[in-house]
Amino acid sequence: MKSQPQPSSQHSTPAGDSYDELKLAVHHRLLESMDLNRANKLDQPELQTECERRIRQMIDSLNGSVAETAKDQIVQEVLDEVFGLGPLQGLMSDETISDILVNGPDQVFIEREGKIEQVPIRFRDDEHLLNVIRRIVRHSGRRLDESSPMVDARLPDGSRVNAVIHPVALDGPSLSIRRFRNRGFSLDELVSNGMLCVEMADFLRCCVQLRMNVIISGGSGAGKTTLLNALSSSIPTDERVVTIEDAAELKLRQHHVVRLETRPPNVEGAGEITTRDAVRNALRMRPDRILVGECRGAEAFDMLQAMNSGHSGSMTTMHANGPVDAFRRLESMLCMAGMEVPVSVMREYVGSAIDLVVQVERLGSGVRKVMSVAEVRPIEGGAAQIEDIYRFCLSSVSNAGSGQSGYYEATGCVPTLLSRFRTLGVTFPEGHFAARRLERTPELRKGGANESH
Template sequence: MSNDRVFGAPTRQLDVNALKLALHRYIIDKLNDEDENFLESPRNLLSNFVNEHVQQYIRSRQIAVSRYEADQVTEELVDELVGYGPLEVLLRDPSISEILVNGPDRVFVERSGKIQQTDLRFMDNQHLQRVIQRILAPVGRRLDESSPMVDARMPDGSRLNAVIPPIALDGASLSIRKFRKDMLRSSDLIVTRSLNQEMLDFIEKAVRARCNILVSGGTGTGKTTILNILSQIINPHERIVTIEDTAELQLNHGHVVRLETRPPNADGHGEVSARDLVRNALRMRPDRIILGEIRGAEVLDVLTAMNTGHDGSMSTVHANSASDALLRLETLVGFSGMQVADKTLRNTICSAIDIVIQLTRLADGRRCVSEILEVVGLRDDTYVTNTLFKLDRQAGDVFRREAVNPATDKLKRTSF
């Protein structure tokens, strides 16, 4: 039987991938019968083992596949065993935005905003932990029983978080937010219906007018993506300093200084916090400061910077609505242990933040701007805000313009 009868031209690559997936499960079952240290064997020994069982699998099922394709599949399987295991194929798939591993037997991926379970699995928890350690080796991060959680940036820029027993009760847990190879542009937001043209025009004018912008939303709603797109609007002659816990921003700008926090070492020394970096950034002659996320004591330093000559700065915060984002800033100040009078703190927030962009993820997986809020001021110690645009969920997720014009002097320059 010819190969063409089994693999039609349009589906040939798909069938080879299906064969590889089936072989992956088959090889793992065979490895379970070997010594637990067999995976630490030299590559040539592993290659011979995999090749033998690949040929056995193909012969027993009379699969029509060329020798070249069988050798290629064998080589890829060996790469997975000595490299990142089942994650190799997922990391190479551009359609996957996140990889979520809940123990050795449950591997999920996110495609187009929706989570799907895959057929991939690891041999056991030890195999999963060995793969995690291989990923962490180049970045110098520590993961063991005394330090069972880690947040790191992979060499390609993807963000990794891992938790192992005894903290993770059902085996090691791993999540990878993949690094996009292609930069999204503002026009892509229109195509994906994340906002409409009128909203985009307003945001672009607000960035050029050096408004301080706070991007708010839940996990995975696209806050970092929005910051990347906003950076493309900034004047190329301006100097930007970015501060992140784990570097994710891909700013398409010619004058950027990127700073990343550092956790303490095994002795508890050497930590560099976001607050340390914000204070240092003020000495670096930045035109704008972009903080990846406000999550702790650095909140007051960022607000102070926005109020003292660093207009046009941006950050993100976790909150369920645009108005809640302002209250979230107050809460973070309280958590930091700093004592600030309520009225003083709210005045500082009102003076610092001009616009809040609220993001949400809809049931169909689409991420979009659900609200754009202008911070007007205080009245009777209560925030006065002006909703400029809003997503109308009852009308079928239609973007609506709420206000006729911005109310504050700075935003009046962005009149729409």
């Protein structure tokens, strides 16, 4: 495996405290010397060039004996403080990093290829970390203070941010950044990464193209959004798609896409736009399909109503431990929406709306897998029967969980959806769904080639 680029560290200079003091003094002098009216007339590259020139002059005036390499590092770190995310900016430039987790000024962790590791990066103190968080929140138009100490936001590159401060965060400010590739994975790339097998991908691709309603369920960081992004690439380009998310993450490749984002209440407690509000509004926008980034509450009622009333081919994700658990959660969400009907009617309503449940999971080794593709089959009595069509079978674990191996299999369950496929001119080879082992995957070790989210 090729070596990964290492993030720079604020500890990685020979000057120690005097280095930090010099950098802080230069930073303060730069801010004091800036003419905001003139700065606003410059574009960012010109402004950065001017700031770099001033920083070098200030370093020379404060300490003429600074080595050139240390001077270059001070220049870069001060520019990161002014234009970027301070000590985290170097991590943001590393495309192999999928998550940045800050537990406090001295505890910064990253996730790379499914494995979490601590990195030698630090903030000066809680206030330094808080300033970076405030800058993120301010640019995203969100609010963060003691009366509203938790916030979700989005960086300009699409990365998702969650921040928590006092009094909820007992040990100081906490920051979590989920990073996404500039371009989403395709299904073929996910097959190459080992997240699913070819047969699964071909079947799911057909299901999306033929407007089946799909739920992707799994735990946090299991790869739900990544798979939803990949499936969305199979939506025909002539269809109008409306996406609804708390923090926009989906990167659809179609050109006829409307992206909606929820909004928390303002300081006066007004102006909130919930996922349910957005789903209801989306139904008035003449969508062919609606994609909801995550379904977690009363919006489930409106989402299922859309699926049952002419907006087939819609998709969403949700947190659940399995397909059956996903259905139980949907029933709970319908209760949250005030749907007061017998349980049998509620289950029939859910079962008639959903065609497929795809379960994803992050294994102990850190790799992400599609664990099952299950069809929802309505039966008499109002309940829905959930049958696995494909599944991943974990066959062995070695080295205290550091390596895992397994294989995909077709269960022998022939989907009832095939009758709908045939009417649309789509057929599968004879024996395609026969019970058999589909593929043996190589041993999957922690940090293996599976970087999807």
